[in-house]
Amino acid sequence: MIEENLGYHNFRIELPNGFEEVFTHFYFAENRSGEAITKTLLPSYQTILVFSFGEKPYLVSKHGTRLEVNKYLLLGPIKQAFEYTLPANTEILIVNFKDDAFYRIFGKVGVSEHLPIGPEDLVHGDYLGMLWYELSKMEDTHTRVNYVLKFSEPYLTNRNKIAAQLASVREQPLNPIKSVAYQNNQSERNMQLQHKKHFGYSAKEHIRYLRFLKAVVSIQSMASSTSKIDWLQIVADCGYYDQSQLIKDFKHYINLSPTQYLNFQQEICNPIS
Template identity: 60%
Template sequence: MKKLKITTNNNGYHAFRVPVSSAYQQVFTHFYFAENNTCETITKTLLPSYQTVLIFSFGVVPSFNSGQNTQIEVEKCLIIGPIKHAFEYTLPPGAEILTVNFKDDAFYRFFGHATIAEHVPINPDELLNEDCFTVLWHELNKLDNTEDRVNYILKFSDRYLIYRDKVAEQLANFIQKSLNPIKAVADLNNQTERNIQLNHKKHFGYSAKELCRYQRFLKAIELIEILITSASKIDWFEIISECGYYDQSQLIHDFKHYINLSPSKYLKFQQDICNPMS
């Protein structure tokens, strides 16, 4: 199994993304593994991804800040999302996490709720009224490596995945950027735009308008990372133009909305920020 974006820190912090096979690419974007084998507590900031994430914790209990200055511990497994704002997570020495990153409407296809964990993280067993995820955690805890754990989760997911809604599939696969996806899908299905908007929120956990704004912000982040990698000087007006912002104040407003940092502060702390989409 191929690992992507391997990073190490202090010869003891390891983190990498694990891609999924083509059979599951409509369901998961990737898995993410991190472990802290150093003697120090490590805190990272996770950028918003507009994904719902299932977190499995092994070893020493990690925690994250929910955004209301409330620290929440992940003892075995927890669901958060859709993640619309950056948050910090903390891995003490001996902590180990594996995250499952749901794609588009996949979380709805599993649980029938797309926004249930948006404000309050929740144990997935509470959504199904059974302890299957606690049982799953115990099985995963017996396995020694990430590849085996990922494969076990994929097989486990097969029994819970329901049929994909036609409209949700059309919205997820819509690629004509010059058209309004809500209007186009409404016309295709002879439905009102309002009805398609409600379906989008129901199946994805966010509106098409929210997603459009986030994609503009994400494009700015990606362009900044490219310029940093190439050792080029950041031209903010180029970023404003390339990403479709009206002016610098709108760019700053989006950065503060999503990560509570100005663009210049993001540059300063960029090494401590994890981009789940890269």
């Protein structure tokens, strides 16, 4: 558990066996400090479901758009950083969907087509509203997590074959589109459309994001062991052409330079940590 301010608590909740293909983790935070606390969330290329209990937290995009979380909010895939604020007496539980899991459970909605989604968007058949209501009656965070896991169980076996194949090779040093297209005797164009449909972004976007994420990890690792960052080493290790390309990616994802990110790490929530 991390306690940065008196009355502010946040922690990551790992998953039991059997749910690794559906979620990466759950995240809990509460603010009992008496004052509003603002953080920045790094892009994760995941779809997230935010449940709110108590006062309403709100999000602010880089364009200045403000969204209040009234009971719950679906967001994603998270492709760029945004700020979120927890007023005093706020409590949130965040569900982080993995790969195509959001599409598997809420596929009729359409990945990234109608997000964000709040309670006012689901007047009829508001299953998320009903889920929030049940969670709101519980006081223990782990009890809430177990309830969400039980809710998701019927969807564990409902996975598209091609989406599963794409997910299995996305982290490997090969072209997932070309590889899976060959396995299924389909065109690469059709496979690109399948990737976008099930994950909410293209394979090319994901490759770029993984390179950025590798740079973030490398910077954090180097910063913990030395007082000076070897930026040329970061560029070489992470597959960038030059330092300007590294800076461009940081500006694109979090609107900060690598140096600025290094200076503001404490205010940034990293989805991989």
